[in-house]
Amino acid sequence: MSHYGHRGDRAGQAEAFDAIGDRYDEAFPHKDGQIAAGEWLLKSMAPGSRVLDLGCGTGLPTAAQLAEGGHQVVGVDLSPGMLARARANVPSGSFHCLDIADLSPAGTRDLGRFDAVAAFFSLLMLPRAEIPGALHLCHDLLRPGGLFALSMVEADLDDVPLPFLGNAIRVTGFLREDLRAQVEEAGFEVVAESSYTYAPASTDVPPEEQLFLHCARK
Numbered sequence: 001m002s003h004y005g006h007r008g009d010r011a012g013q014a015e016a017f018d019a020i021g022d023r024y025d026e027a028f029p030h031k032d033g034q035i036a037a038g039e040w041l042l043k044s045m046a047p048g049s050r051v052l053d054l055g056c057g058t059g060l061p062t063a064a065q066l067a068e069g070g071h072q073v074v075g076v077d078l079s080p081g082m083l084a085r086a087r088a089n090v091p092s093g094s095f096h097c098l099d100i101a102d103l104s105p106a107g108t109r110d111l112g113r114f115d116a117v118a119a120f121f122s123l124l125m126l127p128r129a130e131i132p133g134a135l136h137l138c139h140d141l142l143r144p145g146g147l148f149a150l151s152m153v154e155a156d157l158d159d160v161p162l163p164f165l166g167n168a169i170r171v172t173g174f175l176r177e178d179l180r181a182q183v184e185e186a187g188f189e190v191v192a193e194s195s196y197t198y199a200p201a202s203t204d205v206p207p208e209e210q211l212f213l214h215c216a217r218k
């Protein structure tokens with residue numbers, strides 16, 4: 001069964017990230033919360049685990065961090081430009097140009113089951129109506145007991161166009177208690193939660209409150 005109904009604008013999101021390219025990593029240089037979430041995955045997973053990096057961007061830092069830890073990394077992103085960078089940054093990874101909404105276990109875009117899924121600042125690019133489906137998808141892509149590391153920006157926004165590094169991207173956010181409720185509703189236990197106030201290196205991106213949830217599939 002598909003969890004998805006109406007799908008938000010995609011072409012604009014992919015084009016924006018193609019255009020942003022290397023400026024993304026330049027604008028977000030110090031990813032303390034994301035690196036800590038990656039370290040949580042590294043210390044919690046068995047050697048040689050299969051990990052999905054959903055909306056992997058340039059592959060930095062997460063796909064690279066997990067691949068260097070000896071895990072099999074599969075990355076998915078909508079933007080061919082970001083994927084080209086990910087393939088160069090993480091040669092051992094396997095990367096696919098796919099929409100999160102097109103992934104489904106046992107569906108036409110079946111990438112198999114995973115020991116862990118990371119979704120760092122990628123689900124925030126979906127409209128709110130698609131978030132429950134995306135969280136259920138992450139659940140269904142994991143083996144029982146598998147780990148899910150999620151980050152979002154804390155904000156009460158639904159598919160709002162925001163200027164971002166000279167492009168307009170559409171962004172969705174939740175307040176932390178609402179995000180936690182959605183994640184639990186999708187069948188996860190939240191084992192840890194943290195937040196970071198983040199000031200990007202570029203004045204073209206406003207400061208943001210970042211939420212990180214470390215979760216286990218029930």
Ligand SMILES: C[S@@+](CC[C@H](N)C(=O)[O-])C[C@H]1O[C@@H](n2cnc3c(N)ncnc32)[C@H](O)[C@@H]1O
Nearest residue numbers: 017055056057077078079099100120121122125
């Ligand atoms: C804000 S960036 C985060 C990249 C990376 N996870 C990180 O933390 O640096 C969001 C990424 O999600 C991708 N993306 C946006 N919508 C997507 C969708 N529907 N399916 C797959 N990827 C998507 C974008 O192309 C972009 O690379």
